Amino acid sequence: MDERVREHADVLVGWSARIEPGDDVVVDVAEGAHDLAVAVAERLGGIGANLMVTYGSDEVTRAYLCAHDGVFEASEGELALFENADAYLRLGGGRNTAATADVDAGARAAYRRAHSEIREARMDTDWVSTVHPTRSLAQQAGMAYEEYQEFVYDAVLSDWETLAEEMARVKTRLDGGDTVRIVKERDDQPRTDLTMSIADRIAVNSAASVAYDSHNLPSGEVFTAPYDTGGEVFFDVPMTINGRRVRGVRLVFEDGEVVEFDAEQGEDAIEAVLDTDPGARRLGELGIGMNRSIDRFTDNILFDEKMGDTVHLALGRAYDSNLPAGESGNESAVHVDLISDLSEASRLEIDGETIQRNGTFWFEDGFEA
Amino acid sequence: MDERVREHADVLVGWSARIEPGDDVVVDVAEGAHDLAVAVAERLGGIGANLMVTYGSDEVTRAYLCAHDGVFEASEGELALFENADAYLRLGGGRNTAATADVDAGARAAYRRAHSEIREARMDTDWVSTVHPTRSLAQQAGMAYEEYQEFVYDAVLSDWETLAEEMARVKTRLDGGDTVRIVKERDDQPRTDLTMSIADRIAVNSAASVAYDSHNLPSGEVFTAPYDTGGEVFFDVPMTINGRRVRGVRLVFEDGEVVEFDAEQGEDAIEAVLDTDPGARRLGELGIGMNRSIDRFTDNILFDEKMGDTVHLALGRAYDSNLPAGESGNESAVHVDLISDLSEASRLEIDGETIQRNGTFWFEDGFEA
Known part of the structure; x- marks a missing residue:
């Protein structure tokens, strides 16, 4: 076995999930x-x-969903399994990223709705999601297999403690702020000017460890749960959503809800997401990508949303970790991230103060406020 | 997909497990x-x-067991999963039948003991065990891959209703009988002369369906739960037990327990089984193989024990289906089958009456009592 696979497992089990003797995993x-x-x-x-x-x-999922009449039930036993689990480690890495491309979007959404309680129970554990580099993911990224393995292990085997310190500075700003504004004015794409409230929400320093309320490996983002979103936003990073290629998504928000949308490609995939439930039309997450060891887009949300100089917004459910005790956030059966590249002609403001301009933070050399 | 795979699934889900809408599987x-x-x-x-x-x-099992200190716990969640399940379908078919060959036998037994409650819960469901033909199993059988596929599908896609009628005749004899005696006198192997009580035990007509209390696909045996075994028995069919090659096992029973044993090969594997717990030294099953569409030994217990003109005895746990309500049978964390070929120089008696001689039953042409 490639020694990096064992190192990946070490980081996942030790740093990320903090598994202890006797834990049910x-x-x-x-x-x-x-x-x-x-x-x-x-x-x-x-x-x-x-x-x-x-x-x-x-x-297996595709075969099941395609054959089913669409009226799904959740199993009590599966719920009990996750209610009793201490940790859930999701090892992604398939053989065909389009394996579920022909599954009816309605069936997919109905299945997710029926399993929402199970999903909640799973997310109440110390869960961590990672991927094993496969040829399919290399292909999705447009990379040779060995090149892709290098890319994945560079990202996974990062110096997490150092990155955590850097991200703590952004978390402090978000925690103290009330309003975030994202502005991007590029000639070659629709304008982005989006404002959202983050007052009283708690930002997560996502350092790839449950000890930081962070559940992805790799990670390297700071995220919070926005609300009362207004304005327009264009997502220029192409991605695959539910097995469908999506590119150039534009969303217009009023009073926190999507009121208009279009996409250069995969508009029906976005429509299906938005139609899942009322919460799917609101934002559940604003994330600021800060991991510069992820140096290119690979059409895999786990990596793309963490890339330095990007911002992502998720339609759907908010994470509890962003909410003060007793407060509930946006609820939905979906959580679908969309990404925008802020490396050019862009700025990120908190309460009117620019904290990032053209991909450089206020605490970095070269920043002009 | 090979259409026979779908036919296999049809037989498994429909005939064997009798799955109904809403079942948790x-x-x-x-x-x-x-x-x-x-x-x-x-x-x-x-x-x-x-x-x-x-x-x-x-x-995965090997990696876990080899790294573990050997003091295992069962997970409450896994137990709840199976307690809530209606059916459990085990799709065997690995890539290396020796994949766990270097796992310490003590660790294996300790793990099984810790998981006995979970195993009981699984066996309280409508469970069915089958195998998908793989190259590894073909190799184990000493067969070409396509030849092995033919073999498996011939056995799986049998005419189960007709076989069930034939097996019902043997079940009737076993249900009415008190004592079974197995005698084999071949010059080239140790003598077999074993007697066991089956009084009040209920034989199962194992027609590959939970409707017959039968949990293997393929099946084709009639089995019961013997006790008070005495005498000696030689198992001439080679097999693999816990990843170890075993051949020529001889057991001597007194008052229901193994008091002496040896084997031409794999004696330590047998010893580890016998040392699991006290119940592992007693018999949990006597099975009479009646499936003549299984026409050769393939070193796979699922098939070998069903082959026509064989008998098998299992060390360890008895199946509840063989016991009158309220009666408990032999208990153990193991159930390990050993097979003897009765096609030559052999006879099977119930209460002194020969019901099979040299591989021919009393109801078949050519039988001499």
């Missing part, structure tokens, strides 16, 4: 993530955690 | 059984059952 293995599953099982065995392994196969 | 997928999992998911979706998929990877 559910590990979900995508079709192409077998080797990482073996390394993770070895690590969990060494710690003395309890292991249960589920199979996260896109082809 | 846990499907366990071995490393090489992906295609069958897709076909089963399609069938379950069509019925409107609820699906959860687990990953039964031998390599």
